[in-house]
Amino acid sequence: MDRTTRTAALWATIVAVPVAVIVALVAISALPDAEPEAAPSSGAPRPVPTTPVEMAAPTLGTDETVACRALTSQLPVTLRDLPQRPVSAGPEQNVAYGEPAITVACGGDQPSFLATDLVYPLSGVCWHATETASGSTWTTVDRRVPVTVTIPKDYESPGQWTTEFSATIASTLLSREDVPTGCRS
Structure with a gap:
Protein backbone atom coordinates (compact mmCIF):
# COMPACT_ATOMS: atom_id res chain seq x y z
CA MET A 1 0.00 0.00 0.00
CA ASP A 2 1.42 3.34 -0.91
CA ARG A 3 1.69 6.30 1.39
CA THR A 4 -1.22 8.24 -0.18
CA THR A 5 -3.61 5.32 0.23
CA ARG A 6 -2.57 4.81 3.85
CA THR A 7 -3.06 8.49 4.66
CA ALA A 8 -6.51 8.45 3.07
CA ALA A 9 -7.45 5.31 5.04
CA LEU A 10 -6.19 6.89 8.26
CA TRP A 11 -8.25 10.08 7.69
CA ALA A 12 -11.32 8.02 6.79
CA THR A 13 -10.97 6.13 10.08
CA ILE A 14 -10.40 9.32 12.08
CA VAL A 15 -13.62 10.78 10.65
CA ALA A 16 -15.73 7.60 10.53
CA VAL A 17 -15.24 6.38 14.11
CA PRO A 18 -16.51 9.55 15.87
CA VAL A 19 -19.40 9.84 13.37
CA ALA A 20 -20.36 6.21 14.07
CA VAL A 21 -20.22 6.84 17.83
CA ILE A 22 -22.44 9.93 17.51
CA VAL A 23 -24.97 8.07 15.32
CA ALA A 24 -25.04 5.19 17.84
CA LEU A 25 -25.63 7.57 20.76
CA VAL A 26 -28.45 9.35 18.93
CA ALA A 27 -30.06 6.01 18.03
CA ILE A 28 -29.82 4.74 21.61
CA SER A 29 -31.28 7.93 23.05
CA ALA A 30 -34.23 7.67 20.64
CA LEU A 31 -35.14 4.17 21.89
CA PRO A 32 -37.85 3.97 24.55
CA ASP A 33 -36.72 3.11 28.07
CA ALA A 34 -37.16 -0.53 29.04
CA GLU A 35 -38.90 0.54 32.23
CA PRO A 36 -40.36 4.02 31.76
CA GLU A 37 -40.89 6.13 34.83
CA ALA A 38 -44.49 6.52 35.87
CA ALA A 39 -45.51 9.96 34.66
CA PRO A 40 -48.28 11.68 36.56
CA SER A 41 -51.54 11.40 34.69
CA SER A 42 -53.05 14.69 33.58
CA GLY A 43 -56.40 13.20 34.55
CA ALA A 44 -55.26 12.25 38.05
CA PRO A 45 -57.03 14.16 40.81
CA ARG A 46 -55.05 16.97 42.39
CA PRO A 47 -54.54 16.80 46.14
CA VAL A 53 -66.52 23.38 51.68
CA GLU A 54 -68.71 25.98 53.40
CA MET A 55 -72.10 26.03 51.63
CA ALA A 56 -75.59 27.13 52.61
CA ALA A 57 -78.47 24.69 52.40
CA PRO A 58 -81.79 26.51 52.06
CA THR A 59 -84.87 24.52 52.93
CA LEU A 60 -86.29 22.83 49.85
CA GLY A 61 -89.84 21.76 49.10
CA THR A 62 -90.56 18.09 48.44
CA ASP A 63 -90.37 18.42 44.63
CA GLU A 64 -87.14 20.43 44.82
CA THR A 65 -85.60 17.91 47.23
CA VAL A 66 -86.38 15.01 44.89
CA ALA A 67 -85.06 16.92 41.86
CA CYS A 68 -81.87 18.00 43.63
CA ARG A 69 -81.15 14.50 44.95
CA ALA A 70 -81.59 13.16 41.43
CA LEU A 71 -79.19 15.79 40.09
CA THR A 72 -76.47 15.44 42.74
CA SER A 73 -76.54 11.64 42.44
CA GLN A 74 -75.71 12.00 38.72
CA LEU A 75 -72.90 14.55 39.01
CA PRO A 76 -69.40 13.19 38.41
CA VAL A 77 -67.10 12.18 41.25
CA THR A 78 -64.31 14.08 39.49
CA LEU A 79 -64.68 17.27 37.48
CA ARG A 80 -61.84 17.18 34.95
CA ASP A 81 -58.98 16.59 37.40
CA LEU A 82 -60.76 18.07 40.44
CA PRO A 83 -62.07 15.52 42.97
CA GLN A 84 -65.38 16.00 44.70
CA ARG A 85 -65.14 17.38 48.25
CA PRO A 86 -67.45 17.17 51.24
CA VAL A 87 -69.78 20.13 51.85
CA SER A 88 -70.69 21.70 55.21
CA ALA A 89 -74.44 21.48 54.66
CA GLY A 90 -76.98 19.95 52.29
CA PRO A 91 -75.09 17.14 50.54
CA GLU A 92 -78.39 16.23 48.86
CA GLN A 93 -78.38 19.62 47.12
CA ASN A 94 -74.76 20.82 47.16
CA VAL A 95 -71.57 19.50 45.57
CA ALA A 96 -68.04 20.94 45.55
CA TYR A 97 -64.92 20.15 43.52
CA GLY A 98 -61.23 20.97 43.96
CA GLU A 99 -59.36 23.78 45.68
CA PRO A 100 -60.38 26.53 45.41
CA ALA A 101 -63.76 24.89 45.26
CA ILE A 102 -66.07 25.00 42.27
CA THR A 103 -69.50 24.64 43.84
CA VAL A 104 -72.86 23.42 42.56
CA ALA A 105 -75.98 24.42 44.53
CA CYS A 106 -79.36 23.02 43.57
CA GLY A 107 -82.63 24.65 44.58
CA GLY A 108 -83.52 27.99 46.04
CA ASP A 109 -85.05 31.05 44.42
CA GLN A 110 -85.26 31.57 40.69
CA PRO A 111 -82.68 34.16 39.65
CA SER A 112 -83.79 37.67 38.89
CA PHE A 113 -82.12 39.69 36.18
CA LEU A 114 -82.89 42.35 33.60
CA ALA A 115 -84.54 41.34 30.33
CA THR A 116 -81.59 42.95 28.56
CA ASP A 117 -78.99 40.82 30.42
CA LEU A 118 -77.11 38.24 28.43
CA VAL A 119 -78.08 34.60 28.85
CA TYR A 120 -75.95 31.76 27.56
CA PRO A 121 -77.49 28.65 26.03
CA LEU A 122 -74.67 26.17 26.66
CA SER A 123 -75.00 22.46 25.88
CA GLY A 124 -78.77 22.32 26.31
CA VAL A 125 -79.07 24.55 29.39
CA CYS A 126 -79.55 28.31 29.56
CA TRP A 127 -77.34 30.17 32.06
CA HIS A 128 -77.15 33.69 33.46
CA ALA A 129 -73.70 34.76 34.62
CA THR A 130 -72.81 37.29 37.30
CA GLU A 131 -69.23 38.41 37.90
CA THR A 132 -68.13 38.71 41.52
CA ALA A 133 -64.90 39.82 43.17
CA SER A 134 -63.90 36.20 43.71
CA GLY A 135 -65.03 34.74 40.37
CA SER A 136 -68.35 34.22 38.66
CA THR A 137 -71.70 32.71 39.48
CA TRP A 138 -73.70 30.93 36.79
CA THR A 139 -77.38 30.13 37.39
CA THR A 140 -79.75 28.17 35.21
CA VAL A 141 -82.69 30.25 34.03
CA ASP A 142 -84.58 27.59 32.09
CA ARG A 143 -85.10 24.92 34.78
CA ARG A 144 -87.98 24.55 37.23
CA VAL A 145 -85.41 24.02 39.96
CA PRO A 146 -82.50 26.45 39.55
CA VAL A 147 -78.88 25.35 39.79
CA THR A 148 -76.08 27.76 40.67
CA VAL A 149 -72.46 27.01 39.81
CA THR A 150 -69.75 29.19 41.34
CA ILE A 151 -66.40 29.30 39.54
CA PRO A 152 -63.47 30.94 41.40
CA LYS A 153 -61.21 33.35 39.46
CA ASP A 154 -58.41 30.75 39.57
CA TYR A 155 -60.14 28.85 36.76
CA GLU A 156 -60.03 30.23 33.23
CA SER A 157 -63.07 30.18 30.91
CA PRO A 158 -65.78 29.79 33.57
CA GLY A 159 -68.45 29.12 30.94
CA GLN A 160 -66.53 26.05 29.84
CA TRP A 161 -66.47 24.75 33.41
CA THR A 162 -70.20 25.36 33.65
CA THR A 163 -70.90 23.28 30.55
CA GLU A 164 -69.44 20.29 32.40
CA PHE A 165 -72.76 20.17 34.28
CA SER A 166 -75.15 21.05 31.44
CA ALA A 167 -75.84 17.55 30.09
CA THR A 168 -76.60 16.19 33.56
CA ILE A 169 -78.84 19.16 34.37
CA ALA A 170 -80.65 18.88 31.02
CA SER A 171 -81.30 15.16 31.49
CA THR A 172 -82.25 15.40 35.18
CA LEU A 173 -84.19 18.64 35.77
CA LEU A 174 -87.39 19.66 34.02
CA SER A 175 -87.45 22.79 31.86
CA ARG A 176 -89.55 25.83 32.69
CA GLU A 177 -92.22 26.92 30.25
CA ASP A 178 -91.40 30.63 30.60
CA VAL A 179 -87.75 30.76 29.58
CA PRO A 180 -86.04 34.05 28.76
CA THR A 181 -86.04 35.10 25.10
CA GLY A 182 -82.32 34.50 24.64
CA CYS A 183 -82.78 30.87 25.66
CA ARG A 184 -85.29 29.95 22.95
CA SER A 185 -84.03 28.10 19.93
Missing part, protein backbone atom coordinates in the same frame (compact mmCIF):
# COMPACT_ATOMS: atom_id res chain seq x y z
CA VAL A 48 -57.18 18.89 47.88
CA PRO A 49 -58.13 19.55 51.48
CA THR A 50 -60.50 17.08 53.09
CA THR A 51 -62.23 19.79 55.08
CA PRO A 52 -65.83 20.48 54.01
Whole structure:
Protein backbone atom coordinates (compact mmCIF):
# COMPACT_ATOMS: atom_id res chain seq x y z
CA MET A 1 0.00 0.00 0.00
CA ASP A 2 1.42 3.34 -0.91
CA ARG A 3 1.69 6.30 1.39
CA THR A 4 -1.22 8.24 -0.18
CA THR A 5 -3.61 5.32 0.23
CA ARG A 6 -2.57 4.81 3.85
CA THR A 7 -3.06 8.49 4.66
CA ALA A 8 -6.51 8.45 3.07
CA ALA A 9 -7.45 5.31 5.04
CA LEU A 10 -6.19 6.89 8.26
CA TRP A 11 -8.25 10.08 7.69
CA ALA A 12 -11.32 8.02 6.79
CA THR A 13 -10.97 6.13 10.08
CA ILE A 14 -10.40 9.32 12.08
CA VAL A 15 -13.62 10.78 10.65
CA ALA A 16 -15.73 7.60 10.53
CA VAL A 17 -15.24 6.38 14.11
CA PRO A 18 -16.51 9.55 15.87
CA VAL A 19 -19.40 9.84 13.37
CA ALA A 20 -20.36 6.21 14.07
CA VAL A 21 -20.22 6.84 17.83
CA ILE A 22 -22.44 9.93 17.51
CA VAL A 23 -24.97 8.07 15.32
CA ALA A 24 -25.04 5.19 17.84
CA LEU A 25 -25.63 7.57 20.76
CA VAL A 26 -28.45 9.35 18.93
CA ALA A 27 -30.06 6.01 18.03
CA ILE A 28 -29.82 4.74 21.61
CA SER A 29 -31.28 7.93 23.05
CA ALA A 30 -34.23 7.67 20.64
CA LEU A 31 -35.14 4.17 21.89
CA PRO A 32 -37.85 3.97 24.55
CA ASP A 33 -36.72 3.11 28.07
CA ALA A 34 -37.16 -0.53 29.04
CA GLU A 35 -38.90 0.54 32.23
CA PRO A 36 -40.36 4.02 31.76
CA GLU A 37 -40.89 6.13 34.83
CA ALA A 38 -44.49 6.52 35.87
CA ALA A 39 -45.51 9.96 34.66
CA PRO A 40 -48.28 11.68 36.56
CA SER A 41 -51.54 11.40 34.69
CA SER A 42 -53.05 14.69 33.58
CA GLY A 43 -56.40 13.20 34.55
CA ALA A 44 -55.26 12.25 38.05
CA PRO A 45 -57.03 14.16 40.81
CA ARG A 46 -55.05 16.97 42.39
CA PRO A 47 -54.54 16.80 46.14
CA VAL A 48 -57.18 18.89 47.88
CA PRO A 49 -58.13 19.55 51.48
CA THR A 50 -60.50 17.08 53.09
CA THR A 51 -62.23 19.79 55.08
CA PRO A 52 -65.83 20.48 54.01
CA VAL A 53 -66.52 23.38 51.68
CA GLU A 54 -68.71 25.98 53.40
CA MET A 55 -72.10 26.03 51.63
CA ALA A 56 -75.59 27.13 52.61
CA ALA A 57 -78.47 24.69 52.40
CA PRO A 58 -81.79 26.51 52.06
CA THR A 59 -84.87 24.52 52.93
CA LEU A 60 -86.29 22.83 49.85
CA GLY A 61 -89.84 21.76 49.10
CA THR A 62 -90.56 18.09 48.44
CA ASP A 63 -90.37 18.42 44.63
CA GLU A 64 -87.14 20.43 44.82
CA THR A 65 -85.60 17.91 47.23
CA VAL A 66 -86.38 15.01 44.89
CA ALA A 67 -85.06 16.92 41.86
CA CYS A 68 -81.87 18.00 43.63
CA ARG A 69 -81.15 14.50 44.95
CA ALA A 70 -81.59 13.16 41.43
CA LEU A 71 -79.19 15.79 40.09
CA THR A 72 -76.47 15.44 42.74
CA SER A 73 -76.54 11.64 42.44
CA GLN A 74 -75.71 12.00 38.72
CA LEU A 75 -72.90 14.55 39.01
CA PRO A 76 -69.40 13.19 38.41
CA VAL A 77 -67.10 12.18 41.25
CA THR A 78 -64.31 14.08 39.49
CA LEU A 79 -64.68 17.27 37.48
CA ARG A 80 -61.84 17.18 34.95
CA ASP A 81 -58.98 16.59 37.40
CA LEU A 82 -60.76 18.07 40.44
CA PRO A 83 -62.07 15.52 42.97
CA GLN A 84 -65.38 16.00 44.70
CA ARG A 85 -65.14 17.38 48.25
CA PRO A 86 -67.45 17.17 51.24
CA VAL A 87 -69.78 20.13 51.85
CA SER A 88 -70.69 21.70 55.21
CA ALA A 89 -74.44 21.48 54.66
CA GLY A 90 -76.98 19.95 52.29
CA PRO A 91 -75.09 17.14 50.54
CA GLU A 92 -78.39 16.23 48.86
CA GLN A 93 -78.38 19.62 47.12
CA ASN A 94 -74.76 20.82 47.16
CA VAL A 95 -71.57 19.50 45.57
CA ALA A 96 -68.04 20.94 45.55
CA TYR A 97 -64.92 20.15 43.52
CA GLY A 98 -61.23 20.97 43.96
CA GLU A 99 -59.36 23.78 45.68
CA PRO A 100 -60.38 26.53 45.41
CA ALA A 101 -63.76 24.89 45.26
CA ILE A 102 -66.07 25.00 42.27
CA THR A 103 -69.50 24.64 43.84
CA VAL A 104 -72.86 23.42 42.56
CA ALA A 105 -75.98 24.42 44.53
CA CYS A 106 -79.36 23.02 43.57
CA GLY A 107 -82.63 24.65 44.58
CA GLY A 108 -83.52 27.99 46.04
CA ASP A 109 -85.05 31.05 44.42
CA GLN A 110 -85.26 31.57 40.69
CA PRO A 111 -82.68 34.16 39.65
CA SER A 112 -83.79 37.67 38.89
CA PHE A 113 -82.12 39.69 36.18
CA LEU A 114 -82.89 42.35 33.60
CA ALA A 115 -84.54 41.34 30.33
CA THR A 116 -81.59 42.95 28.56
CA ASP A 117 -78.99 40.82 30.42
CA LEU A 118 -77.11 38.24 28.43
CA VAL A 119 -78.08 34.60 28.85
CA TYR A 120 -75.95 31.76 27.56
CA PRO A 121 -77.49 28.65 26.03
CA LEU A 122 -74.67 26.17 26.66
CA SER A 123 -75.00 22.46 25.88
CA GLY A 124 -78.77 22.32 26.31
CA VAL A 125 -79.07 24.55 29.39
CA CYS A 126 -79.55 28.31 29.56
CA TRP A 127 -77.34 30.17 32.06
CA HIS A 128 -77.15 33.69 33.46
CA ALA A 129 -73.70 34.76 34.62
CA THR A 130 -72.81 37.29 37.30
CA GLU A 131 -69.23 38.41 37.90
CA THR A 132 -68.13 38.71 41.52
CA ALA A 133 -64.90 39.82 43.17
CA SER A 134 -63.90 36.20 43.71
CA GLY A 135 -65.03 34.74 40.37
CA SER A 136 -68.35 34.22 38.66
CA THR A 137 -71.70 32.71 39.48
CA TRP A 138 -73.70 30.93 36.79
CA THR A 139 -77.38 30.13 37.39
CA THR A 140 -79.75 28.17 35.21
CA VAL A 141 -82.69 30.25 34.03
CA ASP A 142 -84.58 27.59 32.09
CA ARG A 143 -85.10 24.92 34.78
CA ARG A 144 -87.98 24.55 37.23
CA VAL A 145 -85.41 24.02 39.96
CA PRO A 146 -82.50 26.45 39.55
CA VAL A 147 -78.88 25.35 39.79
CA THR A 148 -76.08 27.76 40.67
CA VAL A 149 -72.46 27.01 39.81
CA THR A 150 -69.75 29.19 41.34
CA ILE A 151 -66.40 29.30 39.54
CA PRO A 152 -63.47 30.94 41.40
CA LYS A 153 -61.21 33.35 39.46
CA ASP A 154 -58.41 30.75 39.57
CA TYR A 155 -60.14 28.85 36.76
CA GLU A 156 -60.03 30.23 33.23
CA SER A 157 -63.07 30.18 30.91
CA PRO A 158 -65.78 29.79 33.57
CA GLY A 159 -68.45 29.12 30.94
CA GLN A 160 -66.53 26.05 29.84
CA TRP A 161 -66.47 24.75 33.41
CA THR A 162 -70.20 25.36 33.65
CA THR A 163 -70.90 23.28 30.55
CA GLU A 164 -69.44 20.29 32.40
CA PHE A 165 -72.76 20.17 34.28
CA SER A 166 -75.15 21.05 31.44
CA ALA A 167 -75.84 17.55 30.09
CA THR A 168 -76.60 16.19 33.56
CA ILE A 169 -78.84 19.16 34.37
CA ALA A 170 -80.65 18.88 31.02
CA SER A 171 -81.30 15.16 31.49
CA THR A 172 -82.25 15.40 35.18
CA LEU A 173 -84.19 18.64 35.77
CA LEU A 174 -87.39 19.66 34.02
CA SER A 175 -87.45 22.79 31.86
CA ARG A 176 -89.55 25.83 32.69
CA GLU A 177 -92.22 26.92 30.25
CA ASP A 178 -91.40 30.63 30.60
CA VAL A 179 -87.75 30.76 29.58
CA PRO A 180 -86.04 34.05 28.76
CA THR A 181 -86.04 35.10 25.10
CA GLY A 182 -82.32 34.50 24.64
CA CYS A 183 -82.78 30.87 25.66
CA ARG A 184 -85.29 29.95 22.95
CA SER A 185 -84.03 28.10 19.93
